[in-house]
Amino acid sequence: MLSSNVFIASVCVMAASVLMTRFSGxxxxxxxxxxxxxxxxxxxxxxxxxxxxxxxxxAQGAASDAAAVAGALLVMWVKRDVVLSMAAGMAISAxxxxxxxx
Amino acid sequence: MTANIAFTRAAVFEGARRxxxxxxxxxxxxxxxxxxAVESGLAPLQATIxxxxxxxxxxxxxxxxxxxxxxxxxSLILVVASLSARHVIMxxxxxxxxxxxxxxxxxxxxxxxxxxxxxxTQTALRRGERDLGVLFGGGLVIWVxxxxxxxxxxxxxxxxGDPSVLGFGAVMLCFFAASVLGxxxxxxxxxxPVLAAVLSSxxxxxxxxxxxxxxxxxxxxxxxxxxxxxx
Numbered sequence: 659m660l661s662s663n664v665f666i667a668s669v670c671v672m673a674a675s676v677l678m679t680r681f682s683g684x685x686x687x688x689x690x691x692x693x694x695x696x697x698x699x700x701x702x703x704x705x706x707x708x709x710x711x712x713x714x715x716x717a718q719g720a721a722s723d724a725a726a727v728a729g730a731l732l733v734m735w736v737k738r739d740v741v742l743s744m745a746a747g748m749a750i751s752a753x754x755x756x757x758x759x760x
Numbered sequence: 761m762t763a764n765i766a767f768t769r770a771a772v773f774e775g776a777r778r779x780x781x782x783x784x785x786x787x788x789x790x791x792x793x794x795x796x797a798v799e800s801g802l803a804p805l806q807a808t809i810x811x812x813x814x815x816x817x818x819x820x821x822x823x824x825x826x827x828x829x830x831x832x833x834x835s836l837i838l839v840v841a842s843l844s845a846r847h848v849i850m851x852x853x854x855x856x857x858x859x860x861x862x863x864x865x866x867x868x869x870x871x872x873x874x875x876x877x878x879x880x881t882q883t884a885l886r887r888g889e890r891d892l893g894v895l896f897g898g899g900l901v902i903w904v905x906x907x908x909x910x911x912x913x914x915x916x917x918x919x920x921g922d923p924s925v926l927g928f929g930a931v932m933l934c935f936f937a938a939s940v941l942g943x944x945x946x947x948x949x950x951x952x953p954v955l956a957a958v959l960s961s962x963x964x965x966x967x968x969x970x971x972x973x974x975x976x977x978x979x980x981x982x983x984x985x986x987x988x989x990x991x
Binding site (some may be wrong): 683 | 850870
């Protein structure tokens with residue numbers, strides 16, 4: 659077990675690092691002139707970061723993850739309900755695990 | 761995204777209400793983290809404090825490795841910062857609205873920024889909503905769930921077991937994918953930036969470390985949006 663001093667120092671270092679990433683984007687943008695180009699860039703950036711996160715995870719994940727996401731997208735397309743969409747993904751995920759446990 | 765950005769208590773509750781289901785799923789990861797943290801040698805209280813103060817699943821799981829033996833603080837900073845570097849992008853993406861708030865509200869709104877409440881807030885802003893209370897409220901309900909479930913896993917891991925064996929990791933991906941689809945419905949011009957981000961992040965996987973490809977992919981998506989609409 660870590661000594662409590664080392665633990666406290668480590669957690670403070672981690673918390674400060676994560677908080678800096680949360681604050682810094684908005685702080686940096688406050689210094690830049692809000693041109694139409696920058697606004698369009700941020701508009702595209704905001705949806706792209708989540709899309710890239712999903713694509714990257716799926717590319718490295720199991721086929722069952724891709725099946726779950728495909729099912730969730732289908733439900734989202736038809737029902738327009740995020741919670742329902744997650745429930746569908748969870749059901750598919752569980753079925754895949756029952757069929758072929760890792 | 762201009763004018764009249766607010767930060768109200770009503771929107772904080774609304775944000776929490778919208779993300780309760782996500783928070784429930786996050787609890788599965790929280791329990792898994794609590795179990796893993798105790799297995800790696802942290803005391804249950806230490807695991808819980810870490811979740812409360814850091815509030816970043818990827819950074820915390822990675823840190824468990826680094827907290828074995830003597831702690832190299834520089835490595836800790838680099839690993840934690842690079843694993844949550846995508847928050848810089850999210851924070852920048854929210855800048856045109858969040859920077860209209862007074863400083864204390866701005867810091868409060870961003871303090872619990874995570875993937876899920878960012879995705880939800882971005883969809884809300886595209887719908888025309890103007891209250892960043894939803895960002896903080898969404899973060900708060902996830903934070904409560906993350907901390908409580910870490911404690912559950914850390915103190916009662918023997919009883920509850922490790923839920924990650926159930927394979928529910930895909931459920932968060934489902935939420936994010938659904939949120940992207942929701943945003944595409946609201947602004948169809950974003951299809952090309954999203955495609956560019958998806959293709960480039962996957963193509964860069966072999967050459968960039970985990971996370972780096974997401975950031976470059978997001979930047980490419982942003983540039984695609986800026987260049988395309990300028991034509």
